Amino acid sequence: MSxxxxxxxxxxxxxxxxxxxxxxxRKQLWKVFWxxxxxxxxxxxxxxxxxxxxxxxxxxxxxGGTLFKAYYIVAEFMHLxxxxxxxxxxxxxPYIVFILYLIWICLVEGVYSKVYRSFINKAPQETSAxxxxxx
Amino acid sequence: MSSHSNTLSTKELWNGGNVSPFxxxxxxxxxxxxxxxxALTFSSLLTAYGFMRHKFDDIWPKAENVFTHFxxxxxxxxxxYVGLMTFILxxxxxxxxxxxxxxxRKNQKQVAFWMLMTIIGGAMFVGSQAWEWFHFxxxxxxxxxxEVMVDGKIVLQKVYGATMTNNEYSQSPLFAQFFFGITGFxxxxxxxxxxxxxIIYINVLKGTYEKRGHYEMVEKVGLYWHFVDLVWVFVFTxxxxx
Numbered sequence: 001m002s003x004x005x006x007x008x009x010x011x012x013x014x015x016x017x018x019x020x021x022x023x024x025x026r027k028q029l030w031k032v033f034w035x036x037x038x039x040x041x042x043x044x045x046x047x048x049x050x051x052x053x054x055x056x057x058x059x060x061x062x063x064g065g066t067l068f069k070a071y072y073i074v075a076e077f078m079h080l081x082x083x084x085x086x087x088x089x090x091x092x093x094p095y096i097v098f099i100l101y102l103i104w105i106c107l108v109e110g111v112y113s114k115v116y117r118s119f120i121n122k123a124p125q126e127t128s129a130x131x132x133x134x135x
Numbered sequence: 136m137s138s139h140s141n142t143l144s145t146k147e148l149w150n151g152g153n154v155s156p157f158x159x160x161x162x163x164x165x166x167x168x169x170x171x172x173x174a175l176t177f178s179s180l181l182t183a184y185g186f187m188r189h190k191f192d193d194i195w196p197k198a199e200n201v202f203t204h205f206x207x208x209x210x211x212x213x214x215x216y217v218g219l220m221t222f223i224l225x226x227x228x229x230x231x232x233x234x235x236x237x238x239x240r241k242n243q244k245q246v247a248f249w250m251l252m253t254i255i256g257g258a259m260f261v262g263s264q265a266w267e268w269f270h271f272x273x274x275x276x277x278x279x280x281x282e283v284m285v286d287g288k289i290v291l292q293k294v295y296g297a298t299m300t301n302n303e304y305s306q307s308p309l310f311a312q313f314f315f316g317i318t319g320f321x322x323x324x325x326x327x328x329x330x331x332x333x334i335i336y337i338n339v340l341k342g343t344y345e346k347r348g349h350y351e352m353v354e355k356v357g358l359y360w361h362f363v364d365l366v367w368v369f370v371f372t373x374x375x376x377x
Contacts, residue, residue, distance in 0.1 A: 011160045012351040015239050022240045029236065033229045040225065044218045047199065047376045059377065066372040070365055077232050077361045079354075084158035091167055099178050106182040110189030117190060 032076045039065050166355045170362045173324075177366050180320065181373055184313045196304040198375045204270045217375045220263045221367065224325075227256025228364040231332075235357045238350025243339065246350060250336040253360065257329040264322045271314065272296045279303035314374070321370055324363050331356050 017025070043065050050058055075081030080088060157164055188195055199213035206216075234249035274296025283292040283301050294303045297311040304310055335356050344350045 011155070011158060011163075012349040015351070015354070016241065016349065017239050019240065022236060025236050026233065029229065029232050033225065036225050037222070040218070040221055043372075043376055044214055047214050050199070062372050062376045066368055069368050073228070073361055073365045073368065077228055077364075078358055084156070087157040087159055087164075087167070090157070091171060095171055095174060098175070099182075102178060102182050103185070106186040107189055110186035113186070113190040114192065 029076065032072050035072055036069055039069050160351060162351065162355055163358070166358050170358060173362065174366075177317075177320070177369070180313075180317050181369060184317060184373065187309050187313065191307050191309060194306050196310055201271070201304050201310075202267065202375065206266065214375060216263070216267065217371065220260060220267070221371050223256055223260050223263065224364050224367050227253050227260065228361055230256060231357045231360045235350075235354045238344070238353040241345070241350065243342065243345055246344075246353060247336065247339045250332060250339055250353070254329055254332050254336060257325055257332065257360075261322060261325050261329065264318060264325070268315075268318075271311075272298075274303050281306055317370060317374065321363070321366055324366065328356075328360050328363050331359065 043062060046053065046058070046061055053061070080091065159167075202217055203211045203213050204216060205212050230249045230252040234246050234253060237245035237249060274294075276295075278293045278295040280291055281294040281301055281303065282289050283294060285292070294301045296303060297314075299312055299315065300308055302308060302311040335352055338344065338352065339350075344352060
């Protein structure tokens with residue numbers, strides 16, 4: 001009779017599959033490759049002709065494309081999309097919560113710092129003239 | 136009362152019995168936790184870059200005016216080279232995932248082949264980055280007049296290429312500093328990834344995993360390798376496209 005702690009599901013063995021399943025898997029992986037390639041090429045073409053797009057639209061296109069690619073890399077290549085729900089939540093949720101806050105605070109402060117910079121840049125012109133007078 | 140009987144159904148046991156709530160091996164789980172911490176490092180670098188870029192957006196150089204070189208071609212073709220680098224890295228990610236898939240079928244020959252392709256792709260990427268750094272540091276033959284600090288005084292001087300203190304691409308040193316910092320840190324990750332892949336490749340050839348009965352080690356280094364690709368997707372967008 002096997003004891004409570006003897007049971008080992010052997011997850012490294014559960015991942016194994018046969019030839020037919022492998023064929024199906026490879027088909028899916030190559031599909032992901034084409035998706036990634038097409039998005040990258042579209043981004044490059046838009047980047048090449050970026051003067052004909054508004055900066056706001058460029059940001060939306062590029063960041064949207066990046067997140068799309070990131071989803072496919074994480075979900076398919078890193079196999080997270082096929083993992084257990086608990087694992088998905090543990091990996092993604094704390095990271096996303098933290099990173100959204102970090103992006104928000106850095107960009108808000110960055111924009112404010114620019115306003116502040118242009119504000120103090122008016123004063124140094126007088127002081128730099130004064131400073132030059134000493135030499 | 137069922138709870139006093141000798142046989143317990145898995146539904147009554149904590150976590151459904153002795154089954155991992157994550158359904159993954161220890162090694163894979165630890166690789167994921169390492170990748171989260173590494174992702175946070177890269178995120179903080181990129182958000183710091185975002186901060187400075189918004190602060191100095193009036194003097195920030197446009198990447199398409201900086202990275203215009205392509206090997207064996209004299210001319211102005213922005214983004215083409217970095218596009219090629221991105222393609223190489225995505226391709227090596229695909230060969231890596233094919234190595235993992237072959238490992239799950241326990242096909243030693245195919246695992247070895249795809250691991251070798253991944254290593255070659257990674258080495259090509261590191262080489263491309265070295266080439267990009269070389270051209271960034273050397274700069275254009277024309278150079279650019281910049282305010283440079285010489286003996287505590289600011290003087291106007293021709294600057295060629297880039298260092299940590301001055302660069303010809305903009306008045307602020309920040310662009311070059313972030314370029315060296317972020318692409319350097321990423322390039323170091325690619326380099327260590329190539330070394331780790333090489334070790335696993337040798338183990339595959341030696342038949343270590345054949346004896347072990349599974350190729351999970353290939354899957355674990357695969358996770359790291361895809362993560363490196365993932366980071367490049369973001370670096371590519373924020374450094375070169377936006």
